[in-house]
Amino acid sequence: MSKFRAFRIDEKEGKVISGFEQIEINDLSEGDVTVKVSHSSINYKDALAATGKGKILKKYPLVGGIDLVGVVKETTAKNFSEGDNVLVNGCGLSETRDGGYSEYARVSSESVIKLPKNINANQAMQIGTAGYTAALAIHQMEKNGQNPSMGPIVVTGATGGVGSIAVDMLSSSGYEVVAITGKNDQINYLNSIGAQKVIIRGDLDFGKRPLEKAVWGGAIDNLGGEVLSWLLKTTNYGGNVASIGLASSFKLETTVMPLILRAVNLLGINSVDTPRCLREEVWQRIGTDLKPQKLDIIASEAITFDALPQAFEAFIDGKIKGRIVVNIL
Numbered sequence: 001m002s003k004f005r006a007f008r009i010d011e012k013e014g015k016v017i018s019g020f021e022q023i024e025i026n027d028l029s030e031g032d033v034t035v036k037v038s039h040s041s042i043n044y045k046d047a048l049a050a051t052g053k054g055k056i057l058k059k060y061p062l063v064g065g066i067d068l069v070g071v072v073k074e075t076t077a078k079n080f081s082e083g084d085n086v087l088v089n090g091c092g093l094s095e096t097r098d099g100g101y102s103e104y105a106r107v108s109s110e111s112v113i114k115l116p117k118n119i120n121a122n123q124a125m126q127i128g129t130a131g132y133t134a135a136l137a138i139h140q141m142e143k144n145g146q147n148p149s150m151g152p153i154v155v156t157g158a159t160g161g162v163g164s165i166a167v168d169m170l171s172s173s174g175y176e177v178v179a180i181t182g183k184n185d186q187i188n189y190l191n192s193i194g195a196q197k198v199i200i201r202g203d204l205d206f207g208k209r210p211l212e213k214a215v216w217g218g219a220i221d222n223l224g225g226e227v228l229s230w231l232l233k234t235t236n237y238g239g240n241v242a243s244i245g246l247a248s249s250f251k252l253e254t255t256v257m258p259l260i261l262r263a264v265n266l267l268g269i270n271s272v273d274t275p276r277c278l279r280e281e282v283w284q285r286i287g288t289d290l291k292p293q294k295l296d297i298i299a300s301e302a303i304t305f306d307a308l309p310q311a312f313e314a315f316i317d318g319k320i321k322g323r324i325v326v327n328i329l
């Protein structure tokens with residue numbers, strides 16, 4: 001195989017630098033499945049990694065991109081064959097091993113998922129890590145007893161990738177969804193993907209008491225900090241609050257009162273290291289009952305591989321709405 005193009009992230013004299021390079025297959029992390037990548041996507045974490053605004057890579061250099069989809073080109077793994085349509089999300093891509101911003105990827109078969117029947121390659125990356133994480137949160141909440149009769153589910157950071165797909169999946173599954181956003185010009189967008197009510201983040205009154213009036217059945221939080229603290233103390237008896245992100249803060253100040261007096265559950269969600277059987281269960285649901293219905297609105301934008309380096313800054317500035325697919329081919 002001759003040289004091919006990859007978007008690599010490196011560190012020189014304490015500074016993160018990133019850009020396109022021509023590399024060879026043996027430059028990539030080892031793995032028993034070689035994939036001809038067709039699409040990847042951009043997540044907040046990809047933007048942190050590529051710009052150096054967050055310390056994501058555990059070693060340098062690495063190809064960026066925490067998501068990829070494509071066709072198996074070569075494999076020694078017994079459960080995969082040449083020509084299989086596959087995806088990988090998380091599993092150390094662009095953290096401990098080379099990721100999806102490359103014409104070819106070499107990955108461990110342990111991390112590879114066969115594309116669910118009802119999902120094509122483009123849709124898989126419209127969903128990507130963001131949608132997978134939203135589905136994982138809903139799956140864990142429901143395993144813990146969440147159901148639509150418990151009251152509305154709040155989604156914070158609602159116009160982002162995780163938030164948008166969470167709104168879509170919850171609403172299609174019969175939940176009443178309340179979206180919280182910092183963008184007062186995106187209320188129509190949030191309504192169009194399934195939010196019944198939209199609250200502007202700046203209008204929130206966090207209160208000062210350890211428990212405030214309980215109004216939510218549960219929550220999916222992308223922000224952390226005082227918003228997460230407020231969600232815990234305003235959730236109804238037995239509700240689940242899934243903590244996914246820290247777009248606002250990594251801190252959490254709370255008391256045990258919501259946990260003890262309202263049996264509220266704080267669920268940690270990690271999309272990177274999900275055990276394989278759970279990962280397969282969640283992708284299976286993404287292809288069936290949790291299949292997003294509004295992907296054409298949420299992921300209306302796709303960019304070429306060439307345009308990738310210019311696309312990260314808007315994520316860092318919190319200006320992104322929905323999901324962006326990267327066409328690698």
Ligand SMILES: NC(=O)c1ccc[n+]([C@@H]2O[C@H](COP(=O)([O-])OP(=O)(O)OC[C@H]3O[C@@H](n4cnc5c(N)ncnc54)[C@H](OP(=O)(O)O)[C@@H]3O)[C@@H](O)[C@H]2O)c1
Binds near residue numbers: 130133156159247
């Ligand atoms: N636990 C996991 O495995 C996992 C997996 C995927 C993502 N994440 C994390 O989940 C979060 C969301 O990821 P994403 O891919 O959806 O990111 P994204 O597309 O960039 O969306 C993040 C959203 O958060 C809001 N936001 C951004 N900056 C903010 C700030 N400073 N203060 C308050 N709100 C802010 C904005 O939504 P509004 O304007 O609508 O409020 C923004 O659209 C990130 O923190 C990401 O690292 C975690």
